[in-house]
Amino acid sequence: MPNRLADPSSAYLRQHARDPVDWYPWGEEALAKARAEDKPILLSIGYAACHWCHVMARESFADPATAALMNEGFVSILVDREQRPDLDQIYQQAHSLLRRSGGGWPLNVFLSPQGVPFYSGTYFPAEANEGQQSLRDVLGSVGKVWRERRADLARQDAALLDALAETLPRADPRAVLDARVRDQACEQLGSAFDAENGGFGTVPKFAHPTDLAFLLRRGRDEDDPAALHMALDTLAKMAEGGICDQIGGGFFRYSVDARWRVPHFEKMLCDNALLLALYADAFALTGESLFRRMVDETAGWALREMQAADGGFHASLAADDAQGREGRVYVWESEPLRLALSPDEWDVCAAHWGLVDAPDFEGRYWQLHVARPAADLALLLHRPEEMVEELIASARTKLLAARDQREHPARNEQQLTAWNALMITGLARAAAVCERADWIAAARRALALIRSERWVDGRLLAMPGQHGFLDDHAFMLEAVLALHAADPQADDLPFAVAIAEALLTQFEDPADGGFFFTPHDAPALIHRPKPGLDTATPSGNGTAALALQALGRQVNDPRYFAAASRCVRVFAAQVQNEPASHTRLLQAAALND
Structure with a gap:
């Protein structure tokens, strides 16, 4: 069969190029085939460093019998979520609506030929266990439903599209994001706080750097000792845990236990960029040597293992070694x-x-x-x-x-504009606190690459040849301003203004305010998200509002304040309902008062 996944820009797609599955990348060719043959689509979304993606690939996608079922009954599409975060956002959101549960990777979604999902799951094992169906069982069940219950699926499709539309924010003049809403956010985070081990919730345990930054800022600026304790205690427990690479620096993705002892061993650029800035802020506030060591070691890891010769930063390091054994690169006898x-x-x-x-x-x-x-x-x-x-x-x-x-872990050498922007911000803020000119130089090299290769026709590219998304522009505007604050250069603010203009012209909703995730001229999908939630990375809308406010102060342009205000206003009702999930927007609202 033709090798459609030999895409040099995606390590994840290349990993599957030898599968017996007749994979297609996302595009009109695959969608047209599904329509012409009246077959459902199996859309599988993952990324190169994802451990469970690799497990499912070995167990199922490399298995000829499973591949034969997929090839016979489905059009199979493989997506790299780092390349197509727009598709990932839409189908993760659809999965949460269909299954009433959180998503993750790999995400496996069954779609109509029109792209509307009707069944979904994350990892499906090769053999049924503990009440979980095997992938082969799921293929059989979904195929039977597709053949026999098409009218029911059509009704479900319509209901799902309505539900997705309802997720878009709508302005409500009664919603006011005042100090009481910030108090509620702290109360919600306090309810989820692990008083013994730090962090929030149960296992698996993620760092939640955006929430920690909100608490740290609140403790500093609003004299809230409880918020400050939650932030600093979590940062200290993580720094001393196995989620921190005690030998090589940097942080792993999450902990599989409550005490931060044993991590899931992939290392992501975005996580470490956010934690670098956060530990720098914690060190600036407390002077604690532990936090300074985290700054030094995380920056050292990023420059040693993740910065390419051209100045850009690679996306991730895999959890597994070449034999598929998780963590063996890092653990010791x-x-x-x-x-x-x-x-x-x-x-x-x-x-x-x-x-x-x-x-x-x-x-x-x-x-x-x-x-x-x-x-x-x-x-x-x-x-x-x-x-x-x-x-x-x-x-x-x-x-x-x-x-x-x-043997070193496999490195995904994609250089994602949004994640490079986060690392530029992290290095700039850390350099300002620790007086490290070499970190400024590293950040400047990354920015120079973005400006020379990713700024095309008045907009950013997410990757070579691919128009950027909201996060690329919002995070890069934040990065340029952070770097300018640490190391002012004459051409920083003009570039920041150009990015801001791209945000306003390409992404802002001219009717209601706020920013769509995709530009106005992007190909239509089943839904156009306008995301406000903070997830593993901060909200693009919250970051855009904050960055526009900061730029407005620098260049004294009221248009930027007005756009930030419209953004906060359209999300106010959603933020009021779930304040702890929108801490970036809460921060923008506080500065908007």
Whole structure:
């Protein structure tokens, strides 16, 4: 069969190019085939560093029998969510409406030939287990429904399209985003706060950097000790946990336990960019050496492992090694680690990183975390704390060199404009706090690449040859202003103005205010989102409003304040209903008063 996935711009599509599944990329060719053959579409959305995407690929998409079922009954479309965040947003939202549950990756959605989803799920196993159907069972059930219950599906399609339309924000003059709504956001976050371990909710446990930034800012600016405690306690617990790479720096995607001990081992540029800025703010506020170390190590990881020769930053590092084993690049057995260190280093580090305790990964390996802080070990061992810190630092250097001899995790070398913008902001804010000219230089190199290769005809590209989305423009406007604040250059503000004009002309809703995720001239899809929720990355609308306010102050242009005000106003009712899910927009509303 033809190899339609040999797309040099997507590592994820290339990973599936040898599957026996007759995959199509998203486009008119696949949609036309589904219409002509009256077949449902199986749309699978994932990304290159996704562990469970790889598991499903090995178990099902590489299996000839499963592939034969897909090829016979469906038109199969594979999408890289990093390339097409617009499709991912729409179908994740549809999944939450269809299943009344959260989404994730891989996302597998069954669509009519018109692109309307009627059944969805995330990971489907190869064999049924614990009440979960296998993918082969799902294919059979969905095929039967498609053949026998078409009228019911048509009614469901209409209802789903109505439900998607209802998710768009609508201005309500009665909705006011005052201090009481910010209080409610803090109360909601406080209800979800893990008082013992830091963080929010149960496992899997994500960092929620946008929420933490809101709490940190509130604690600083509004003298709220409870908000400040939630932010600083979470940041400290994460910094000492296994979700932080204690040897190489940077943070993993999330923790699979409540104590931040064992992570899901993929590393994402966007997560680390947001945490870099957040730890810099925490260090500026507290002067805590732990937070300064997180800034140094996260920036060091980004520049060492993620910045390309052309100045741009790569998207992610995979969780698995080449044999599909999760975390093996990072975890340790006790004896090889001991042999890599001097006796004095081992005496300190075995206790410091928990190697005197039971292994915490697969019953055999240790994922290093701070089990006993240096200050406690200094008292226990009757040694100066400075000496203990030096032994830990020298051991870290040796272990990183030893780990570098292992096979490195696969790196997704896509350079996404939006995520590069987040890293530019993180480096700029960290450099301003820590007085690091080399971080400014790294951020400037990334910005120069964006300006030379991604700014085309008055708008940003998300990737080469692909028009940018709201997040590309909002995050980049924020980045240019952050870099200008740390290192003013004459051409910064003119570029910021040009990005702002693209936001207003290409994305703003001229009737109701706020910004659509896709530009006005983008091909039509079943829904055009106007997202306000903060997710793994901050809300594009909230960021746009904040950045436009900041630019308005810089250049004294009332149009930017007016656009930010329209954005806040159209989302006010939604924010009032779920304040803790809209902290960026709440911040913009506070500055809008």
